[in-house]
Amino acid sequence: MTSLAFLKGHGTENDFVILPDPDNALDLSAAAVARLCDRRAGLGGDGVLHVVRSAAHPEARSMADEAEWFMDYRNSDGSIAEMCGNGVRVFARYLQYAGHVEAGDLAVATRGGVKRVHLHKTGDVTVSMGRAVLPEEQATVTVGAHSWPARNVNMGNPHAVAFVDSLDDAGDLLAPPPFAPAGVYPDGVNVEFVVDRGPRHVAMRVHERGSGETRSCGTGACAVAVAAIRRDGADPSVTGEPVAYTVDLPGGTLVITELPDGTVEMTGPAVIVAAGEFDPAWITETAFA
Numbered sequence: 001m002t003s004l005a006f007l008k009g010h011g012t013e014n015d016f017v018i019l020p021d022p023d024n025a026l027d028l029s030a031a032a033v034a035r036l037c038d039r040r041a042g043l044g045g046d047g048v049l050h051v052v053r054s055a056a057h058p059e060a061r062s063m064a065d066e067a068e069w070f071m072d073y074r075n076s077d078g079s080i081a082e083m084c085g086n087g088v089r090v091f092a093r094y095l096q097y098a099g100h101v102e103a104g105d106l107a108v109a110t111r112g113g114v115k116r117v118h119l120h121k122t123g124d125v126t127v128s129m130g131r132a133v134l135p136e137e138q139a140t141v142t143v144g145a146h147s148w149p150a151r152n153v154n155m156g157n158p159h160a161v162a163f164v165d166s167l168d169d170a171g172d173l174l175a176p177p178p179f180a181p182a183g184v185y186p187d188g189v190n191v192e193f194v195v196d197r198g199p200r201h202v203a204m205r206v207h208e209r210g211s212g213e214t215r216s217c218g219t220g221a222c223a224v225a226v227a228a229i230r231r232d233g234a235d236p237s238v239t240g241e242p243v244a245y246t247v248d249l250p251g252g253t254l255v256i257t258e259l260p261d262g263t264v265e266m267t268g269p270a271v272i273v274a275a276g277e278f279d280p281a282w283i284t285e286t287a288f289a
Helices: 030-037 085-097 218-231
Strands: 004-011 014-020 047-053 069-075 104-110 113-119 124-131 139-143 146-154 158-163 190-198 201-208 243-249 252-258 263-269 271-278
Touching (some): 014 085, 085 124, 085 218, 085 271, 190 218, 201 218, 218 243, 218 252
Parallel strands (some): 014 047
Antiparallel strands (some): 104 113, 124 263, 252 263
């Protein structure tokens, strides 16, 4: 194998290396992912979108009848993640860019289940993120000498949502913010710090598990909106009316809507910015089988 194709894309500046691999021929190691995502020695990204036909991947074959394509998502440190909301939008935009799908509705298989996606002709992408799970167990998040109660929200991956007075309260977010008790999130957690901007309008910063602070996190924005909706007493399952929150992130803005049946929808941009090839030898001699 002398070269591998790649693309770069982003959703509200949450950026990804895209590796098209329909037949699942790549043996993608954690070390290879980390080197691809390195912003100085690699291609640079918050994660890797490994594009595989569902029927060709052992973790997705059971979903192949519902979704032709599987998003095998990896964090920038090489670890495997259940879901990435911005990643799903960029993944869908890639499928359109490559001619696999057209504008309209499609399904994408993920480790967090099959996600329903709508590619708008305007350029935005809406993803049906499923229903949020609100575990009873809660945690406390700490930065320096300050601690806050955090709402436990699971969007196919775990989140701890803390409402703070200022986004500066989150500190530098270089290391994962400590939380307690540890048993609430045995596999680690994405931590969101949130402030109010206006009616049904919030802003956030996030430390993504396995990636550090990112410019945007789609599942995090969904978790934040769900937590804000509960805090504000606007639960659609009670009112019978959908409710939408605008969520500002460092990389842009997402609109999160929760429907009366509990389904959470996320709408925002997704952009393919570059395409090219690279020699896998510079990663490691054995990075890919």
